[in-house]
Amino acid sequence: MHWDEPRPSRCVEYGIREYTAHLLDIPSTYDRRKGCEYTPVTINGFSLETPTYCDDKGWWSGVFGHWHLDNQTICTPYWASPLEDVGCTGEGSGKHRLQARLWNLQSGDDWDHMCATTPVIIHGVEYPSPTSCHDWGIIYGMYGIWDVDDPNCLSLIDQTGKELAV
Structure with a gap:
């Protein structure tokens, strides 16, 4: 399993921006939520172990991770x-x-x-x-x-x- 390229999304509060990514290549027998919760990602050079939250949009749409990164000047x-x-x-x-x-x-x-x-x-x-x-x-x-x-x-x-x- 791995994440596609994390993309910046919206500002969620002062100085904090949300990034999202789609979890790819999940084995069919694997717990999709655990895959999201335990697959690390690198965003803007920072390695993150777990997302802020996971969003399972169903079998056809997939699982998405959401990370909230601080010190984002665009969100000030x-x-x-x-x-x-x-x-x-x-x-x-x-x-x-x-x-x-x-x-x-x-x-x-x-x-x-x-x-x-x-x-x-x-x-x-x-x-x-x-x-x-x-x-x-x-x-x-x-x-x-x-x-x-x-x-x-x-x-x-x-x-x-x-x-x-x-």
Whole structure:
């Protein structure tokens, strides 16, 4: 048994790309899943003992291995800079909202998962992911939204414009 040439596929999260290959020449009496799980492969010069997961598509289509390789620069989207300041999330919330569009997504990427795993640094603090992600379509794109602690967002203002104690 051996793998055909592993091919790059989609980005599965920030910095991680999936590669797939078809397992060839499986003896008819051999357990196809074990063949997948125990046949090593070399991808981009790295020897890998087992796939991340196996996909048995049936007798006629075959068995496919899927590997997730990290440090894949093509899978490093980035946030628009500077982040857009949306202001306090609400009176007395203690949270300040920032948002940014996510750029450099590749065809076939899961936009939601790429957004949820793309880090950013805000005021010297690294955030591994946004508070939430919003897909605003092909024209406006995928946006990350961060609600960060801000003591300036703690005060409440009454209807006369007078600040109230919290």
